[in-house]
Amino acid sequence: MMEFEYPQGATPIDPDEAAGLILTHITKRSELDRWEQDNIVEALAWLDRAKSADILNEKFVTELHRRMFGNVWRWAGQFRQSDKNIGGPWHQVPMNLKNLCDDVRLWLDLREESPDQLAVRFHHRLVLIHPFPNGNGRHARLMTDLLLENVLNCPKFTWGSANLSQGGTARQRYITALHAADEQNYKPLLEFVRT
Numbered sequence: 001m002m003e004f005e006y007p008q009g010a011t012p013i014d015p016d017e018a019a020g021l022i023l024t025h026i027t028k029r030s031e032l033d034r035w036e037q038d039n040i041v042e043a044l045a046w047l048d049r050a051k052s053a054d055i056l057n058e059k060f061v062t063e064l065h066r067r068m069f070g071n072v073w074r075w076a077g078q079f080r081q082s083d084k085n086i087g088g089p090w091h092q093v094p095m096n097l098k099n100l101c102d103d104v105r106l107w108l109d110l111r112e113e114s115p116d117q118l119a120v121r122f123h124h125r126l127v128l129i130h131p132f133p134n135g136n137g138r139h140a141r142l143m144t145d146l147l148l149e150n151v152l153n154c155p156k157f158t159w160g161s162a163n164l165s166q167g168g169t170a171r172q173r174y175i176t177a178l179h180a181a182d183e184q185n186y187k188p189l190l191e192f193v194r195t
Contacts, residue, residue, distance in 0.1 A: 010137075011084050017133040020074040033165060035072050040138065043067035053150045055143065056101040058094065061131065064143065069135050080133045087130030096129045108151070115152040119144050120189050124181040138165060157193035 026032050046067050054060060066077025079093045088096060100122070107118050123144040130136050141164070145156035162170030177188035 011086060011130065011134065013134050014082060016082070017073075017075065020133075022072055022074055032072070036069060036135070036138075039071045040068050040142075042071070043142075047146070051150065052146075055146050055150060056104055058097055058101075061097060061101075061143065064146075065132050065135065065139050068139060068142070073134065075133055076135075077132075079131050082133070084130055087128060093129060093131050097126075097131055100125045100129060104147070115148060115154045116190060116194070117186065119148050119152065119154075119157070120181070120186050120193060122147055123193075124178060124186070124189065127178060128182070158195060160192055160195050 021032075023035055026035065043064065047064075052060065055064075062077045062079070069076035080087075080090050083090055087093070103125075104118070104122050107113060107121070113121070123140055126140040126143060127136060132139065141157070141159055148154045148156050160170040160174060162168065164171050164174050173188075173192055177192045180186070180188045
């Protein structure tokens, strides 16, 4: 039986999703975090080889999630099938993601915002959509860094120079900044991502 404690703002894994754990020897959150991080390292190696600028589509978004978590979760790369403490109804995820990708392409064409402003708005919306059962924050941060590096030709964010998967003051600042963005105040998030 898994004994998971979640950092502030993390979405709990429901029992049906927990049944999708491939590595059945995992019983603690720290073990899960380690295996997921090892899987993410493999995804980063895949990204280094791929160097794709065609990231604003469902296929890439789901493939990246699968690459990040597919050695740990059977449902990696598949949209969530239940409602969460964040995000809209689960059945709206595909349309919300398509709308986000279409919006970002329009923002790129209009060039009305700085790259950082555009990337922060993208990140916030992707977190808010919350497409997957787990790993949404890590996935959204990596997607945002790919948008910055591969599409906008800018340096990736520093994300508070901390591991945001763990609790602590940096994660608290990040969550607070995301909540401010919920109210259309992106300034705290803009400041956080480059600290």
